[in-house]
Amino acid sequence: MRVAIITASTAVYKEREENQSGEVIREMAEDAGMKVIFMKALPNDRKVLSTVFQRMADNHLADLILTTGGAGCAPDDCTPEATLDVVDRQIAGIPEGMRAHMLSMTKRTMLNRSAAGIRGDVLIVNLPGKPGAVKECFGYILPEVMHAVKVIKGEA
16 A cells, blocks of 8 residues: 655744654554655645645555644644545545544544545545644554555455
């Protein structure tokens, strides 16, 4: 399974901060047997993000696109909107499941606006922006996400 990891953070893109959450995703994806084919930080820009998502999916560069960051309530957070701009079908249960799982740990989960959906035969999932939340959420959804990719590709 080929995975692309996109960190939506202008600060990480401009190298003012480290890509800690992206690294957490990379480690977990590789431990699960996925092949990381792309990992990049991009600015919090709806058009930039949606264009990259669209091109990756339409050119079949990845089976799964995982994002981190840009799904909160800050003025420039736009990852869910960029995702919804390009998906053909939403999968509301993935972000709903992450939020339900995390709610017992922190009520701030209510502020997460993550989205998930399918474009063509590629699954796009928004993960939280903080490394600890990424680890907890990705670990929680990982088996279902791997199964979903197989179903989307007609392999399950």
